[in-house]
Amino acid sequence: MKEKKNIDSIFNEGFKNLEATPSPRVWENIQAELKKEKKERKVIPLWIKLGGVAALIALLLTVGNSLYNSSDVVAPKITDENVEQTENQLQENKPEIEKQAEDSQVASEEKTNQNTTSENLDATEDTSSKNKGETKSSTNKFNNSSKKTTNSVIASNNSENNSSKIKDNTKKGGLETNTSEKNVRESMATTKGSDSEKGNIENNVNEANKDFINKDKLFDTKTETGIVNENSEKNIVKTEEEILQESKNKKSIFDAIAEKDEEIVSEKKKNEKPEHRWNVAPNVAPVYYSSLGNGSSIDPSFADNPQDGDVNMSYGVQVSYAVSKRLSIRTGVNNVDLGYSTTGIEVGTGPVAVALKSVDYGSRQVVVTVADKGSFASAAPSDDFGNITPKSTQGDAELIQNINYYEVPIELKYAVIDSRFGVNVIGGLSTLFLGNNEVSVKADNFNTVLGDANNLSTVSFSTNVGLGLDYKLSKKFTFNIEPMFKYQLNPYTDSSVNFKPYFMGVYSGLSFKF
Amino acid sequence: MTLDELIELCKKQQATAQGELYKRYNRILFAICLRYSPNYTEAEDNLQDAFITILKKVEQYNGKGSFEGWMKRITVNTVLQKYRKQRTFEIVDEGQIEDEAEVEIESEEIPLDFLLKIVQELPDRYRLVFSMYVMDGYQHKEIAEMLGISDGTSKSNLARARMILKNKIEDYNATK
Numbered sequence: 001m002k003e004k005k006n007i008d009s010i011f012n013e014g015f016k017n018l019e020a021t022p023s024p025r026v027w028e029n030i031q032a033e034l035k036k037e038k039k040e041r042k043v044i045p046l047w048i049k050l051g052g053v054a055a056l057i058a059l060l061l062t063v064g065n066s067l068y069n070s071s072d073v074v075a076p077k078i079t080d081e082n083v084e085q086t087e088n089q090l091q092e093n094k095p096e097i098e099k100q101a102e103d104s105q106v107a108s109e110e111k112t113n114q115n116t117t118s119e120n121l122d123a124t125e126d127t128s129s130k131n132k133g134e135t136k137s138s139t140n141k142f143n144n145s146s147k148k149t150t151n152s153v154i155a156s157n158n159s160e161n162n163s164s165k166i167k168d169n170t171k172k173g174g175l176e177t178n179t180s181e182k183n184v185r186e187s188m189a190t191t192k193g194s195d196s197e198k199g200n201i202e203n204n205v206n207e208a209n210k211d212f213i214n215k216d217k218l219f220d221t222k223t224e225t226g227i228v229n230e231n232s233e234k235n236i237v238k239t240e241e242e243i244l245q246e247s248k249n250k251k252s253i254f255d256a257i258a259e260k261d262e263e264i265v266s267e268k269k270k271n272e273k274p275e276h277r278w279n280v281a282p283n284v285a286p287v288y289y290s291s292l293g294n295g296s297s298i299d300p301s302f303a304d305n306p307q308d309g310d311v312n313m314s315y316g317v318q319v320s321y322a323v324s325k326r327l328s329i330r331t332g333v334n335n336v337d338l339g340y341s342t343t344g345i346e347v348g349t350g351p352v353a354v355a356l357k358s359v360d361y362g363s364r365q366v367v368v369t370v371a372d373k374g375s376f377a378s379a380a381p382s383d384d385f386g387n388i389t390p391k392s393t394q395g396d397a398e399l400i401q402n403i404n405y406y407e408v409p410i411e412l413k414y415a416v417i418d419s420r421f422g423v424n425v426i427g428g429l430s431t432l433f434l435g436n437n438e439v440s441v442k443a444d445n446f447n448t449v450l451g452d453a454n455n456l457s458t459v460s461f462s463t464n465v466g467l468g469l470d471y472k473l474s475k476k477f478t479f480n481i482e483p484m485f486k487y488q489l490n491p492y493t494d495s496s497v498n499f500k501p502y503f504m505g506v507y508s509g510l511s512f513k514f
Numbered sequence: 515m516t517l518d519e520l521i522e523l524c525k526k527q528q529a530t531a532q533g534e535l536y537k538r539y540n541r542i543l544f545a546i547c548l549r550y551s552p553n554y555t556e557a558e559d560n561l562q563d564a565f566i567t568i569l570k571k572v573e574q575y576n577g578k579g580s581f582e583g584w585m586k587r588i589t590v591n592t593v594l595q596k597y598r599k600q601r602t603f604e605i606v607d608e609g610q611i612e613d614e615a616e617v618e619i620e621s622e623e624i625p626l627d628f629l630l631k632i633v634q635e636l637p638d639r640y641r642l643v644f645s646m647y648v649m650d651g652y653q654h655k656e657i658a659e660m661l662g663i664s665d666g667t668s669k670s671n672l673a674r675a676r677m678i679l680k681n682k683i684e685d686y687n688a689t690k
């Protein structure tokens with residue numbers, strides 16, 4: 001029998017309830033792929049995290065360092081250059097000064113009515129040489145004053161020279177020189193003052209600045225003198241040169257002011273900067289291990305059993321780098337032993353198939369296993385537990401899990417109180433690399449290791465917070481005591497385990513700064 | 515275990531739940547793969563890729579619509595990604611064929627594996643369009659969008675697929 005049929009409906013009906021079984025190979029491949037991805041996923045975040053930590057440290061050491069040191073490194077360079085410059089200029093000017101001073105002395109001998117001026121000149125020269133000495137004795141900060149003094153000497157000499165031609169003008173110039181000299185002396189006094197009080201530079205900033213302002217005034221005076229000199233036909237060219245020189249010198253004075261400010265700023269920064277940035281601290285701590293969740297990491301059936309954290313030891317060494325006086329970043333390595341025990345259990349031997357799932361028994365077929373108290377007795381022979389021969393144990397049997405980690409913390413420490421006795425807050429992250437671990441059973445007359453736990457992550461993390469108390473024994477040695485709380489983030493590969501472990505430790509140690 | 519519980523556990527990437535999900539749905543999804551793939555081996559490869567995608571994206575399933583439908587869509591998309599870019603052997607000007615031509619043939623008992631075989635033998639694009647339109651209920655507009663072709667091309671591909679299939683069935687009937 002044949003009938004016409006729409007081709008769509010032939011296929012539609014035919015395939016509607018089509019089901020087909022793929023070969024088992026497909027599921028095997030899927031599992032393999034998932035496992036691979038899990039591994040990759042595990043590895044990648046670790047690299048990213050460790051890379052991140054490394055990058056952070058590198059950043060702090062390079063950028064942070066240059067940020068905090070940049071002004072220290074650059075500023076003195078400029079100052080040194082300037083000192084050299086100033087000294088050079090001073091030496092260049094020296095013959096001229098001397099020559100002109102001689103000239104002026106000759107002039108003053110000739111013209112007795114110029115006594116005042118020449119006396120002033122001598123005084124100015126003395127000041128100048130004094131100042132020179134000071135400059136050379138490496139008190140960089142106020143070297144410019146000597147230069148100015150030199151200039152004022154030149155200026156006064158000029159007015160002296162001019163005075164031979166135009167007496168009235170010279171007198172005026174002399175008077176002005178007097179004023180200048182007075183200013184110089186005043187500023188010198190202040191300068192010396194600030195020198196002797198190096199430590200209190202901050203306090204002297206204003207004063208020092210005032211000095212510079214005074215010196216500026218001084219130059220104004222000088223320029224006036226120069227203008228006065230211009231009136232004299234003879235010295236026009238020379239005077240112009242001097243004005244040029246002055247204006248040059250003036251520029252360098254502004255530089256000097258800027259420099260000085262910079263210097264003061266850097267000096268301030270120096271005070272904030274810690275003397276020793278690096279610090280190494282071996283430490284030891286009793287650590288207590290417990291869980292926030294009420295599950296059991298060994299078997300869900302133990303969730304309601306009494307579980308006690310054990311007190312074990314952690315020891316290691318930390319290296320810290322002080323970013324600023326109050327803030328430091330630290331890392332290190334610690335060996336951490338953790339343990340906890342579960343009671344309310346009974347022990348028996350039986351085939352591995354019915355034993356604890358979270359324990360890796362190796363290749364053994366008949367093994368020691370543990371169950372809730374009373375499970376064996378109540379179990380029917382057909383039951384899983386029916387295959388287990390109970391072991392009679394004396395006293396309460398304990399199921400003990402011991403875990404050993406290598407902990408690499410990265411933490412920030414901030415000093416809330418920073419005196420001889422210090423108080424710090426600490427926060428950070430630790431990477432925990434799983435070392436040895438074992439699950440064992442202990443009773444009064446019986447003690448055996450079951451095997452490794454197979455559900456522990458080989459790499460896990462913890463978040464750390466703590467309080468750091470320290471007492472500075474000397475400049476370099478500090479005694480620390482730090483109660484820390486560390487909450488583990490992914491200790492178990494099976495996230496369904498409602499066991500949220502943390503550990504607390506009181507870390508104490510002696511730290512050494514260098 | 516209810517489906518919702520199973521989905522929840524799969525979202526936690528729990529291995530046993532993943533196995534259970536596969537056990538429940540591999541046959542239905544494999545049927546889709548068979549229709550969209552040129553042969554059995556490639557269908558298996560596609561099922562593998564699709565199911566991995568399902569397990570990876572299960573977190574994105576928000577409970578709206580049926581989970582089965584969601585898995586089917588992922589499966590179809592996985593297969594489309596693989597074949598839509600492969601160049602179809604374009605024979606003639608596609609626009610010349612009437613779109614909604616009803617293709618009728620004399621129907622006898624035609625074995626399912628023969629039907630499957632001739633679908634798989636279709637050129638990639640024809641096979642995709644035919645499977646999507648006839649068996650999975652996609653509209654031409656959706657098909658065009660998903661394959662990156664025009665509505666017209668989709669319609670013409672469908673018509674050509676029908677013609678090829680009709681001829682093959684007729685040949686088959688003739689040899690009987």
